[in-house]
Amino acid sequence: MNHKVENVKIAYIGGGSQGWAKRLMNDLALEPRISGMVSLYDIHPEAARKNAEIGNRVSERPEAAGKWKYEATGDIKEALADADFVIISILPGSFDEMASDVHAPEKYGIYQSVGDTVGPGGMIRALRTIPIYKEIAQNIKAYAPDAWVINYTNPMTLCTRTLYEVFPEIKAFGCCHEVFEVQHLLADMVQEMTGRAVERRQDIHVNVLGINHFTWIDRASYQNIDLMPLYKEFVQKYAETGYEKEPGSWVNSVFSSANRVKFDLFNRYGLIAAAGDRHLAEFMPPVYLESPEKVKEWKFHLTPVDFRVKDQQMKVERNQKVAAGEENFELAPSGEEGVAIIAALLGLEELVTNVNMPNNGQIANLPHGAVVETNAVLRFNSVQPVLAGSLPVDLQGMISRHVANQEAVLKAAFEENRQLAFNAFVNDPLVAPIGLEQAEALFEEMIENTKSHVGGGFVRDRNAYASS
Template sequence: MTNLHTLKIAYIGGGSKSWARSLMNDLALESRISGKVALYDINYEAAVQNAKIGNQISQLEEAKSNWKYEAVSTMEEALSESDFVIISILPGSFEEMASDVHTPEKYGVYQSVGDTVGPGGFVRALRTIPMYVEIANSIKQHAPDAWVINYTNPMSLCTRTLYEVFPEIKAFGCCHEVFETQSLLAEVVKEFLNEEVAQRSDIKVNVLGINHFTWVNQASYQNIDLIPYYKQFVEKYAETGFEKEEGSWKNSVFSSCQRVKFDLFKKYGVIAAAGDRHLAEFMPPIYLKDPETVSSWKFHLTSVDFRKENLKKRISENEELAEGNHKFEINSSGEEGVKIILALLGVEEVVTNVNYPNKGQIEGLPLGAIVETNALFRNNTVQPVFAGRLPLDIHNMVHRHVLNQESALQAALTKDKQLALNTFVNEPLLTVSREEAEELFDEMLKNTKDYLPGWAI
């Protein structure tokens, strides 16, 4: 029995500018658990700053629990005696990310995010995997019984690496993309059934696929099958797209009008359950042919320059916060991390979607591959819920990515450049010639070589 008020959470990547704040808020809003959070980051100063912010949040009147935040200087220190480990790191700097996203543009290959699949996601994976090897080994040594929650992308390969290195690890990955789909379905209910859905989780969905290329083949609200209503919704909004506030998609590079999602439904008959920016990258360059095409589908390419600007803002905001110059407001993040922690502590059981090794929950995908389905969380257990089989045509696309991820992992672990290249060229987004693909690959590898020790680059 774990004492609910002396918990220790280790946060790897604890200098993070966004996820860390979400966690701090959500913890502060939950009275049933408390304890301390050890923040570890290769940028120690950032962790120190976050600790300051966290401790101030804890002091706020609205805070329902008192968590103590502390920056630590080694991973071991963070992990030792922790009950939970949260991993949310930036693999490399914005320089490498800029190469991931923008180098392919020279070859006419556009990516909306560049952190999961596509040339950018692939190269990001190559440099992230060794970091996760190190983390997994450290967890094996210092916190083998802790629950490990991953938030870093590429989600599937990060989680897969943890299990490859330490098969007994108690790890899974969380992502909020499916929540958006539930919210969208709540809009469908509103529109066609004239009912206000009380909370997102009242929309029941069967989730199956892989992270950011996740599908929903069953959706219901109470005793209402939502698939036929979604079909009508798609028919109505396929061309214009759907937004809560008209035109608002233009205000944020992270927004879209769901047109990619609707088009995929028209083509494949099942709900694609991730944001358009992610979905587009798993397909051949239908939606990402060029910037004009992207605009016509009403979503955005996210430039790394934008991210840099954005980060600057957040850094100065954080500085202000850390120094106590700003009044905080505690808002629930919409993430489920704390809810899941509660379930793992036996406080209340929850069924939600999660990235986890395939134990058979998706039929036809290889056992051990990291897949996204619902799981049942209870005291000290996560148990995937059987999700069935994807429709054949979607299965084939998903399976292709699963295969690429497996060989990307092996290439990264063995530093096998030829295997890496032979996998890289399988990315559906990459329809350039083999010669160009090889050239691009070489250039991208060079740009990230600081994080690829031991490779023949």
Template sequence: MFNIETVKQIKIAYIGGGSKGWARSLMSDLALDERMSGMVALYDLDFEAALQNEAIGNLSGNGKWRYEAVSSLKKALSGADVTVISILPGTLDHMETDVHLPEQFGIYQSVGDTVGPGGIIRGLRAAPMFADIACAIRDYAPDSWVMNYTNPMSVCTRMLYKVFPDIKAFGCCHEVFGTQKLLCEMVKERLGLNVKQREDIKVNVLGINHFTWVTEASFRHIDLVPVFQEFAAQYAETGYEPSGESWRDSVFHSAHRVAFHLFETYGAIPAAGDRHLAEFFPAFYLKDPEKWKFHLTSVGYRKQESLRRKKETDHMIKQKQGAALKASGEEGVNMIAALLGLGDLMTNVNLPNEGQAANLPMGAIVETNAYITRNRVQPIFSGTLPKRLEMLANRHISNQEAVAEAGFTQDDSLAFQAFINDPLITLDRADAERLFREMLSCNQIGAR
């Protein structure tokens, strides 16, 4: 028997339930949490992958959670208290086109899932998928809280609201956490103080996903922005790497040189990794990633990782092994608990702008802090971006709105306008249109 004061029986619908990354993290975090129990309905277009996660999930933890692969969105969503969306819009072959076909035209991308030619085409693929998901949530789980982890975050979350305006959805991203961890390292090095956990660094977050900025930061009574100014100046040329670490250790690591340069340029602390930040500007950083000490993550690497995870999954099934019980560092489970009234939480989320980002367009999906409590996600007023950052953010917001509309209506003309408006598209119009058409063709998307 569970203590009813600490444990609530709930249903989680997991769309993308065959995931070998995010789903396993959720399994681990749910097993480690003592406040909740219930069932997780795993829906995936790859039903076999969902069945594998059913087996792994039911071997994880102490049996508080029951996992079940289901064959339809209706079965997954019916009765759901919380819906998690974590899908790959398309395939890794599609993503390979997103990232590497533009290289034939001299355009390089470090991630290719948010902005740039890759992010735009991925958004066009994702928009109709998220329209279908929104319709299903409206029909089968209209009161469910919806947590989206899928990129392009802004386009996908915007589509949910576009199709179902009363949806209770928000986008979740961990990039700000990395900035908080960097500030912890800075406090230790420059002030000689240990920060027990990244949450002890208080930040005012403002912007759009992966182009997010910290305009205020503190630890206890200490204003950290002036400290960061000195920190960034010290490591602007060399980059910052804690002792024993190297940006070359992982394709996802960097030495923060892009972030330091952007702080010196704009006066706000960038709150995303260098790989994401670099793509929001003309190819200033992307033309020489070695100089700036970050990676262009190839889709070939992602495919190798996918094969490794498939082998790992087969081994886990054969050995009847559950997910490793190790905290992921994500906040999804704490968010769910807060929504259930089991502990309030202040964190960063992506929501339609109701004024929390004062100088960004109303209704656009913006990322700011929010207070999560029982059955409520309340965005926190975060002030205004510096004017020069506002101008850059608005350009991308305009594109994201156009991509959501074009993906939903299959309007190639509108999609192309967003495509050529992206800062990474520096081609003449004829070459830009040729690249656009080739990418659409490879993805089998476009006007019907």
């Protein structure tokens, strides 16, 4: 008989989520070995209550093998009390602040395809996210110090880094699915180049090293095949046209690309860039993001915030129907690994996957303590990052610049040090070309647009906002 673990408690911070929460419900319902309770906490209690209704409806369905009780709460202490796992997936601020992150820099000729990790948008988003994560970390320390904490919020690196800065003993890591997509791409490559079908992306074994959304693979294999030479041939074949499983499909989704940026980076550095083109482009000088026309040439997209607003509204409307019992959603695996991670930490299986954790030597030539992304082995109550090795010196230089900026942004947020934050801001590869004077004007505008979420030390007239 298969072992089962009952009475597991998951605290979901951001439990009013219109996307991630549904993926969790799906995957929990399809996992027969675990059952328990999910406490949904959100600053928008009604959204959490709707999700609780949906979760309980899903759990009642006969095809739901995993049985869970969902409860909504506006009290984070109640959500965290006795939690075995804490999942964090929040939107820091609103779409208004996100619109500023992404679109304010366009007036200065800076284009961003995502705007949530690096670049001017990623940095300003971090400055308003870090205070939220300080508070979350303090609550976890007080009410759930032994829980495993799984972060999905971006900027992934700085969210995870903040948790450890506040609570060094926390058992936390960040999860990102970008590497999964590259495994799928490599599986497609194996099929095309060798005729051998790859049943699961997990059968593509990769060594991962870097920082979130600027992660690299220096070793890849499938069964007895070294994939690095094969990938070189694949890149040569598709460097100019790009590769898609269904040709032309990148045009139809703002989240899709033809992998041309990824292939160009391989030709530059000799390693497989293990993230989507939209993320990768933002870490580089404006080679790929020079203009909207240049973005189209590279066959990826700028993701406008108005698209996200409309997409969110569609999700809200659909979820209202599901909560009211007017519509069902199909129970199918989400492709995420959150529930597999929980199963591994409960001792039900062993899992190797990529995680974001403080560097304790897993990447030899990046700073100790900085949050890095590598594989880890997950077993009962254990997440052990693997020794991934060293980055090539040219990539080390690129990545170290971002690591230094992220550490400066963290320190600036904790100290409310405007000058330090600006110094990091202007050191970003997308910002540096516009010069100090324009960078100062852009920084001032973006800080003004997010002033209600950052400390008073960031605002020129401190007294005007000190009580907010």
